Amino acid sequence: MSSPLKIGLVAGESSGDQLGAGLIRSLKLHYPEAQFEGIGGDKMLSEGFRSLYPMDRLSVMGFIEPLKRLPELLGIRRHLYQHFTNNRFDLVVGIDSPDFNLGLEKKLRQQGLLTAHYVSPSVWAWRQGRVKKIASAVDLMLTLLPFEADFYKQHDVPVVFVGHPLAEEIPLVTDTIQARKWLNLPEAGPILTLMPGSRASEVDSLGRLFLEVAQSCRRQLPDLHLIVPAASHDRLEQLNGLLNKYPTMSVTLLDGQSHLAMAAADVVLLSSGTSTLEAMLLNKPMVVSYRLGKWTYALVSRMLKVPWVSLPNLLASETLVPELLQDNATVDNLSEAVLTYFLDEKKVLALQHRFAELHQTLCHGGNRAAAQALVGLLENRGR
Known part of the structure; x- marks a missing residue:
């Protein structure tokens, strides 16, 4: 034998x-x-x-x-x-x-x-x-x-x-209402999930920016609620310190549970990375952003051989979701992109249809x- x-x-x-x-x-x-x-x-x-x-x-x-x-x-x-x-x-x-x-x-x-x-x-x-x-x-x-x-x-x-194994694990239809129940949130009302990254430097760079965007969006969506999942205990403490500077915001801060945080949302504002794929598989409209140091960005952008950084756009070979990077990552630009999803139901439905198609290609x-x-x-x- x-x-x-x-x-x-x-x-x-x-x-x-x-x-x-x-x-x-x-x-x-x-x-x-x-x-x-x-x-x-x-x-x-x-x-x-x-x-x-x-x-x-x-x-x-x-x-x-x-x-x-x-x-x-x-x-x-x-x-x-x-x-x-x-x-x-x-x-x-x-x-x-x-x-x-x-x-x-x-x-x-x-x-x-x-x-x-x-x-x-x-x-x-x-x-x-x-x-x-x-x-x-x-x-x-x-x-x-x-x-x-x-x-x-x-x-x-x-x-x-x-x-992708996640495409097999995540169902094609996301139960948003159930996700909100698990988080003790109302079934109705606008919810935005913020995901500024898993590293301290990313949260430093994008955390305050994303909260300023949320504050700007509240002018048109006064009942807006935020969900912010922390990637680790250290990020939880870091984000909690940031949130203390925005005492009027309605926020649910989570220790992990990023999939649940995205499932409960209407829209996700997030840093570029694998979380963009997870948001797509959960069928969530998203706005993608990132900031690097000036010289690092100059070096990396010259080496890139593809026109997009987010996986939904790379998979579709077209700009399905907005990517607002570096100097384009401003409060006004990001707020406008986020609000478009909250206010344009037809655009959301068309995007979710494309996401479902891409989801199936990964199974x-x-x-x-x-x-x-x-x-x-x-x-x-x-x-």
Whole structure:
């Protein structure tokens, strides 16, 4: 009898942990005796995964922190390489965290191990030259979005579009009234959800701006209620300090629960990022904004290869939702865009129809499809 498959998984943050747990469940349907090891969080551990390091050791952000932690991160990657090669793992899958995983995957592939990467980096948007490194690092790329797969096909990188797991989890119809009941809010009345970001710098930059926008909107919508979900306990304290400066605003401040906060809203004002996809899947009209430092914006904007930053617009290849960035992110501009959704029901219905169409395009199997693609990769190798 052949020995059980050894499958390595490396996830560096909570979203990767969730994907990894679903992938393990789906792979177990094909390989019940498979062993799963590497780095993961609580959700992966609950599926019988063995993590060689705490996942939070890889959860670094920005430019400075990774440099400070570089010796430790290199040591972890070196140990993973030795573990996977010495024990001749049948497959190693990096889940997101491309700066850490792609280098590991490349070295493992050079030693004859099968490698795959789950969740494409934004190589289609900027620093497109990275696709050459990806081509040398992976036997298969698994993408969540269809236009990502198109990009890899153009560059002859083996790829499978598996859809977005959130599209499978979030129903096509959002029950706004039930969400409001859960938050003890009235069923009727205008509600705006503000999501200025998950980092301290984002809340500093956008939090006050978004509250000024809400205050401006109240001139036409005096009964306007705000919901503000905090991404973490630190952001909760930061947002609470900001809200103290707006004592007349009617606000529900939440510790997390961003999906519930969006589900209960009529309109969402949010920073660009993955939350724009979540708002689209929840069928919520949105206004997207962001501000960077002057020099950072000048550098990033020159490197961008796409005309939009929000995922709904990228998926639709058209401007479905307003993106008011940098100098265009003013109180007047944002207020006008937000109020348009509150006052133009026909525009909202047309937008929600397009969102539902896009939602369905992302329902492509998710973790089940990812597992099936990896099974095909293993079978072609003879396992």
